[in-house]
Amino acid sequence: MxxxxxxxxxxxxxxxxxxxxxxxxxxxxxxxxxxxxxxxxxxxxxxxxxxxxxxxxxxxxxxxxxxxxxxxxxxxxxxxxxxxxxxxxxxxxxxxxxxxxxxxxxxxxxxxxxxxxxxxxxxxxxxxxxxxxxxxxxxxxxxxxxxxxxxxxxxxxxxxxxxxxxxxxxxxxxxxFDEATIKRLLAIAWWNWPVEMINRHRLLIQGADIDALEAASKAFSGTLDT
Incomplete structure (x- = not known):
């Protein structure tokens, strides 16, 4: 349930x-x-x-x-x-x-x-x-x-x-989107993030600021490296 x-x-x-x-x-x-x-x-x-x-x-x-x-x-x-x-x-x-x-x-x-x-x-x-x-x-x-x-x-x-x-x-x-943006989105691959991460950054995913979403992605990757 x-x-x-x-x-x-x-x-x-x-x-x-x-x-x-x-x-x-x-x-x-x-x-x-x-x-x-x-x-x-x-x-x-x-x-x-x-x-x-x-x-x-x-x-x-x-x-x-x-x-x-x-x-x-x-x-x-x-x-x-x-x-x-x-x-x-x-x-x-x-x-x-x-x-x-x-x-x-x-x-x-x-x-x-x-x-x-x-x-x-x-x-x-x-x-x-x-x-x-x-x-x-x-x-x-x-x-x-x-x-x-x-x-x-x-x-x-x-x-x-x-x-x-x-x-x-x-x-x-x-x-x-243009080719460069598509490459960035595929690299971000937000759909593979843990659900808690998606929930935290949901408004960025729904929004149109790829720089902000990319920054969140890099921050998340940094936590995996430590």
Whole structure:
């Protein structure tokens, strides 16, 4: 049970606002070992977020071994869908029809290793990523930290850190910050700080003064060195 007197939300308790259960931290709700979700990443759904791994992660079959990895402090809007590698069809022959799964002798000649070799690998979402309503993430995509994915976007290729992407297929429309600032933010990596440190400097994280946030980061690193 979450300590309601705690100054920090508990990432291992699903409902940061007990009376408002349409959004929840995903980490304590996930049961599939092939799905990894970091601290404080949440999913919002008015029908309830508890079935995320069944309703929003599709064609995810154990025999393929592909993983969905979501970092810390990600915000997933209603209807975000991850299409995993099990949705793919064998494209090495003249037809893509899945004869092999139909039974009744049609499985003859089906080579599971050939099918697995076409897997695009793990789907990876970085840290501090905001994915808009009904966006679709295709198999094997890597989404960089700090990224914003627009509502309804179809993301079929990798997205760089701190990009804003929209459309079908999704394409970057601009970067959130210049290259130098992005490098500084990735070096700061505030999403990996202890929660007490994040709470202490939360207003800096929410603000726009990177010099101040960088100074806090260096002070924190200094305490680790002593």
């Amino acid at each position: 979450q300590d309601t007197q705690s100054i920090n939300p508990d990432p291992n308790y699903p409902y940061p606002v007990a009376a408002f259960k349409r959004f929840a931290f995903l980490k304590p709700l996930i049961t599939n070992p092939m799905i990894e979700v970091g601290d404080f990443s949440y999913y919002d759904d008015p029908e309830g977020p508890e079935k995320f791994e069944q309703k929003n992660v599709l064609y995810h079959y154990d025999f393929l071994g592909d993983r969905l990895i979501i970092g810390n402090f990600c915000a997933l809007a209603t209807g975000v869908t991850f299409i995993m590698n099990g949705a793919n069809h064998d494209m090495t022959g003249l037809s893509t029809y899945p004869f092999g799964v139909m039974g009744h002798g049609w499985g003859e000649g089906f080579d599971i290793e050939t099918f697995k070799a076409q897997s695009r690998g793990d789907t990876v979402v970085g840290h501090d990523v905001w994915i808009g309503r009904k966006a679709t993430i295709m198999p094997g995509v890597t989404i960089g930290s700090g990224t914003i994915i627009g509502s309804g976007a179809l993301v079929a290729s990798d997205v760089p850190d701190y990009a804003i992407v929209v459309g079908n297929p999704a394409r970057p429309i601009r970067m959130r």
